[in-house]
Amino acid sequence: MGPERGRMASGMRAKRRRSIERLDAPAAAIKPSWAYWSALCLVAAFSILGSGPGSPPPDEPTNMGAVDFSGIVTQGDESGIELQLESAPPDEGLFYTVYKVKRGDTVSHIAEAYGVSVDSIVTFNRITNTRALSIGKLLKIPSMNGILYDPRQSDTVASIAKAHNISEDRIREANGLGDGDPSPGVALFLPDARLSNLALREINGDLFRWPIRGWITSWYGWRNDPFTGSRSFHTGIDIGAAHGTAIYAAMEGVVSSVGFNTVSGNYVVINHHSGYTTLYAHLSSTSVRAGQRVTQQSVIGRVGNTGYSTGPHLHFTVSRHGRTINPMTVLN
Helix, strand or coil: CCCCEEECCCCCCCCCCCCCCCCCCCHHHCCCCHHHHHHHHHHHHHHHHHCCCCCCCCCCCCCCCCCCHHHCCCCCCCCCCCCCCCCCCCCCCCEEEEEECCCCCCHHHHHHHHCCCHHHHHHHCCCCCHHHCCCCCEEEEECCCEEEECCCCCCCHHHHHHHHCCCHHHHHHHHCCCCCCCCCCCCEEEECCCCCHHHHHHHCCCCECCCCCCEEEECCEEEECCCCCCEEEECCEEEECCCCCEEECCCCEEEEEEEEECCCEEEEEEECHHHEEEEEEEEEEECCCCCCEECCCCEEEEEECCCCCCCCEEEEEEEECCEEECHHHCEC
């Protein structure tokens, strides 16, 4: 299926077209001079400065400029890299094309092919799990890099710009807002904005690591109870491993509880961001305390056979907002 172009919401204004002048004289005809070496020094200096961490835009962003590659003479270095003269893309504003997912496609590969971020495709298509991308699904691919954002009741253009480290003017121009503020329920396009690292990890299924390396001995869901034989719901997965194997926190967080009971044996509970909680049970020993902050490199205990258990293993439960979920849907 060929790409189809669709226009964004009617509130968006068409941008003015700009003309780009290019010098047609061949670069070889211009001899290097002191200006050439000065230009290279300036380019290198700006590259170094630009590689540092970003800072919030000032209230009046006046420190701007332009570069004309046709006026910069290069002879290429030993690797053969040279500056390429390119035509600027048409100034057509924001629109989207439609792409039909094929076998083998991933969101990251599609994003790279269209020159946008994974964040752009994820937000434009309300994707909550990039691993669940299905063949034949139609994706909207924006013509500009950025994300769709759903304004809250208290949001203003100024607060949104500050939170995403972009200018108010760019938000107003891309969305045709004029001097007004956004309306709740109407999505905004935020040019060059990115999702938070944690949000993107969650969507890509990279939030949780396996707490141990082992083998699955019992899956999440209904099963025959190993002691009574009756049907019961298993709220996590059981991972078999050698007695004493180190257990790691599946995600960074804060230990909320460490204890023992007759069913779980020695256990550890960790609270994470976005309402996630993890439980680690049947441990031979624990090595953390309540209130302790942990990372994915933190050893929280060791595999055991305590409590309601038939052999050395780790019972691993993931909950979100108090309800258990299948750990296999979030483990990386």
